[in-house]
Amino acid sequence: MTMPQIIEKNGRPEWAVIPYVEYQRILARLEDMQDVEDADQALAEMRRGEDEAIPFEMVERLLDRTEHPMKIWREYRGLTQAGLAEKVGITKSYVSQIEAGKKPGSIAVLRRVATALDVDLEDVNSSVDM
16 A cells, blocks of 8 residues: 655645555445445344345346336235235226336325335336336
């Protein structure tokens, strides 16, 4: 490690000048530390029941964006379209139309869907490339 050049102002250190490669190393270490902190926070949230781990296959389906996320979450929670419709207070046909991208679903309905599926509204209201 190269020692920094210290620039003083009024007899006190004001700036530390370091080689760019050292600067990059420091940034990388800070990013690593942030990653560890974020992972620790995520694990703590899971232990407290505030978050959950989902299978990689489900993540792939969500990222693929060819299926409506509401369908993916519904299936993950083990519900049929009729079962979700009953929990939300809508028709099976309405669930089907939302999942097929034929209707967007009102925010009020999507909020109820999110509650029924135990996810955030954003999790069932994403755009889909169908």
